[in-house]
Every structure is written in C-alpha cells, then in structure tokens.
Amino acid sequence: YPVGAKFTGRITNITDYGAFVELEAGVEGLVHVSEMSWTKKNVHPGKIVSTSQEVDVVVLDVDASKRRVSLGLKQAMANPWEAFTAAHPIGSTVEGEVKNTTEFGLFIGLDNDIDGMVHLSDIDWNTPGEEAVQKYRRGETVKAKVLDVDVEKERISLGIKQLGGDPMTGDSFRKGQTVTVTITEVTSGGLEVRFGEEEAPMGAFIRKSDLSRDRSEQRPERYAVGDRLDAQITNVDKAARRVSLSVKALEMAEDKAAIEQFGSSDSGASLGDILGAALRDKAKAGKE
Template sequence: IRPVRDVGPLMGKEQPFAILKMDRPRGNIVVSRRAILEEARAEQRTELVGQLQEGEVREGVVKNITDYGAFVDLGGIDGLLHVTDMSWKRVSHPSQVLAVGDTVKVQIVKINPDTQRISLGMKQLQSDPWDGVEAKYPVGAKYTGRITNITDYGAFVELEAGVEGLVHVSEMSWTKKNVHPGKIVSTSQEVDVVVLDVDASKRRISLGLKQAQDNPWDAFVANHPIGSTVEGEVKNATEFGLFIGLDNDIDGMVHLSDLDWSVSGEEAIQRYRKGEMVKAKVLDVDVEKERVSLGIKQLGGDPIGEGDTYRRGQQITVTVTAIESGGIEVKFGEDDAPVTAFVRKSDLSRDRNEQRPERFAVGDRVDAMITAVDKASRRISVSIKALEMKDEQEAIEQFGSSDSGASLGDILGAALKNAGSKD
C-alpha cells in the first residue's frame, strides 16, 4: 500500500496479484499486489468499523502528525485526532502534545459510515473545565492568568488549563485608546484580570485588564478637584481646542471658548505650540466618560462677569482699535485682560454732524460712558454721546438752566466770565 524501497523481502515468495492490463501481441501483463492488499484492507476496515462504536475508548499508536492533527492506528484502521480534540487548553500545533510512535488512549467521537472516517478525541476522556465555570469565576472577581494569544481586537488569557477569557481591546487600558493590544501586553505574560461576564453555554468569559488597576480618573478627581490649577504639556491642537497631557497619561481638553476672554478661540489657539507647558483650571471631570474639561482664561478671572469692575454710568477712557462704517471698535481695561466694545455711529457724538466714524483714528484715546453691562452675554455698551449729555446736564445743574436755549458753550462761557469779574 505504501511505497516499497527494498523489494528484497518479497523476492522468491508466491503472492496473489490482480491482473490490471494485458497486451497479447507483445506478451506483456501488468499486475498489482497493491490492489489485492487494498481490497483486503477495505474488507478488514469495513469489519473493524463495524466493531467500533461512538463513545468507545481504545488505545492506538500515533502514525503521522500534521498541522491540523494526528492519525492514530487503532489496529488496522486509522482515525483522525484533530488538534482541537487533543486538549481542553489551547494547542498551537499537535507536536506540542504528541509524537510519532506514542501510544495514546482515545475516545471514538464520530464514525461516518459512508466514508468510514473515524474522528477521535483525547480531551473527552478528561473532565470539562467549563463545567460549573460560573461558580468558579464569578463576575467581579480578580484572578491572575497568562496571555496565550494576541489579536487585533484583544488578548486571550488562560485562567486554567482549558479555560480562556478574552480581554477586549477596549478593556485593556484606562488611558491608551486605539492602541494595538500587542503594545500593551505580550504573549506568556502573567496579568491580573477581573471577570466582567460569563456565558457558559457559549464557553465565553469576558475579562477586564484595566479593571484590575486603579482608575486614574478617580485618582485625578481626588488630587485635582474642580477649581484647582494643573500644569501639562500641549499634546495637540484641533478645531475644538487644545489637548493637554496630565497625570497618569490622562489628557484634558481646553475648548476654544475657554482659551481667552477677549479674543476668539480661533485666534487664541494660534499662540500655543505642541510641547509647550501651560497652566489651566479644572472646570469639570466626567469619570464615566473619561473626560477632563480645562480652562485657561479662567485663571485670570472674567473682567466682565466678576464683581462690579464695570457698571452702568461709569466713565472710562477707551482706545480706538478699528474704524468701521457703522461705528468704531474700542478697547479698555487692563492690558493683560482688555475688554472690547463697539460704539455705534449714533453714540459717537451728541452733535449729529459729528457722528462720523472717520473723524477718529486707530490709537485715539477717547472718554466715554458705559451705558449697559450684560454679564450673561459678556457685552458692554459704550457711548461717547451719553458722556457728553451727562457733562452738559451737570454743567446746567451747576451754572444754571438752559431753558432759554443757551448751549453748553454759552453756559460755560458765562460762568467763566462771572468767575473772572469776581476776581
């Protein structure tokens, strides 16, 4: 049946042969001893298969090993012992368990009467480690296991021989997101894991690697409560804001709206560079969503929203920053936290002829009055006209009524004249 390299032992012995081909003109006959042997083996195989029963335990000898299993001679008939039926634990290659010539005890798992193929099993002779697995590994319990396999979606951890659980990539680290599992753990590494879910019917156990470690978000809240100041390195600038690296690989985000009180977020974010160290205030921490909200502008306080720094009726000196057709843009307050406002044309002067934005130049300093403060929208209304009217009213009250139609200049001139005559 198998190729014979040495025909010496067969020489001189009478053997049965089957005639395969005859060539009478040439006097040639082709015969086969193999055909007789195969026929005899087929009869023997049929007889042996008829003697076997599924579930029966037999001893056999390993004849050949392949990548997918081993062929075992049961005494004239071979059966396949598949690699998945060698052991309850993970077997990468059959050679890890068996060698050619080994005598093994196997169970007949299945017999196909049509093809006469016999499937064998070794692990079926051992107790199933998954029996009662829910009681052995309750949810929330912590165990030590060994990494047996790493995939793109997670890592398999052997809790005991034949029982493996999966640590999904999302359960591997509190802070390392979108990282291949191979960069977090390695094969054969001993790790602590927590049981997240057990499905005995599907032979699945979900494990968590990060749950066996302290949650850095809880530690962050304890060490940096809302309102505290933190310092970190600018990791990245996006269209939403700045990401800043904090303790234990935690990133916090400064939204564009929390960068500066006086300028737009798009303009303010241009000041920061990757790798730069910055300070910020903790505005909010969401442990469940693993988010830290930070603010840089809050370190200096809101020049408009806090206290009574600016109030209605207050006289201020403003600096012209821009000239527009509808009015002028001005700024005032501290240099490190200036407040911007817009003075409309109608508020540029009491005199209609002087309500021309072009009569001002960028950099001009002008006295004006605050006419409204809206802390909710952080807007302050400023008017030059209102200050002129206030000054005129005070002059009238001091130097006399203007019922006669006299202007402020007439009243002031008369007052100065009177003062001079008294001298």
C-alpha cells in the same frame, strides 16, 4: 478564579480582538481589546502589550461550561477619570494643551492621557462660541476651570470663561460710569473695544458718531488697535449682554461738570473761559 480578583499572568498570544494571558499552567484567559486600556481606544492589542510580557489582570467573568475566563487589563490600573476627580475637584483650575478644535469646542489634554472639553458656550462671556474658538491653536497651553466630571461616560467638562467672573453680574458697570477701554479693532463704522477685568473682559462697540462731539473728530481711522481711551457708559442691557459706550457723552459730561464748578450761563463767562479754568485746575492738581 473569583470575579474581581487580581492575578499576575503572562501574555501568550496576541490577536486582532485581544490578548491571551496564561494565569497558570493550562489556564488561560482572554483580555478583549475593549478591556486593554482606559484611554487607547481602537488601537491594536499589539501596540499595548507584547508576547511573554508579564501583566496584572482582573477577572471579569468566568464561564465554567465553556471553560472561558474573561480578563481585564485596564481594571488592574487606576481609572484615570476617578484619579482626575480626586486630584482636581469641580471648581479647580487645570492647565493643558489644546489637542483639537471642533464644531463643538476645544479638546484639552490632561493628566494620564485623558482629554477634557471646553464647549463653545464656555469659551468666552461675550464672543460667540464659533468666533471665540478660532482664537485657539493646536499645541497652545491654556488654563480652564473644571465644571463637571462624568466618570461613567468618561467625560470632563471644562470652562475657560469661568476663570473670571461674569462681567455682567452685580453692579460692575453702571450707566454714567467712566471706563478706560482698549481698542481691539478699527472699522469704518466705529471701534471695537475691550474693558474691565483682564480675566473676564467686556467687549463693546463705540459708533463713529459717538467718538467725539466735534464732527471733524468722528473718524475711526484716527485710532489704532491697542490705543486706550476713556468713554462713558450710556446704557447697560444685561439681558442682551450689551454695554453701550460713548466718548462724546463723556466730553459733554466733563463740560457740564466744568460749567457747574467754574461758571454758569448767568455769570457772563464764555465756555472757553470756563474750560480754560477747568484745564488749569486739572493741571495744577496733576503737579501737586
């Protein structure tokens, strides 16, 4: 019985520590509980195999002096982590069900009863992991990107935030740029908003004082979750991963542009005249 050879045998006895397999008349080997299944850990052998069942086994070790043959049941099957790597190389996208949420992250059910883990730091680009993990529920189907596979340690690292590019890389957002945002939360101090690509949205907070140039309009309660509005980017801090937004700055920029196009402080035209001309011009362009 050479080590590594594969044989077909019959289960003769099942114990707490494994199962005995008859290879031929008078020759039996033991499949230790740890060698029975790739994925069913800490499960009684009786829940994996049954007496008289015919099974394929691989010889792991032979001790001639003790007339003992050590067998492996799982070694006769494909290693699910190797199979996963072949089917889903690093960088590919997988889909699975959330099996569990822990203090470390999310466990996602994958092919062949194996799990992959999304670490807290790989859930969302902008939301802290402890907060981001709360959005997911057991049984929910999610997509994730394969970041790493360690076949020996039987670990698969996944990332949800990597499905979309990092919104802070490149020149996606610039100071002075106008963006359309969606309100995600209304607080007494201002508005929590999201904007940018759907796959990798950017979060920001518009302070109450930046909601309008008019003090009477600086009331967050005027808005509701889901409302959309335009705001101007007033600062981009890539190191802190923070973008500052202001509706007031956008209003002032639009007023300044209107004055430059339709009048000047020397022309004698009032601000009302200038803005009226700008609005008429905007309405005319909209009809065309």
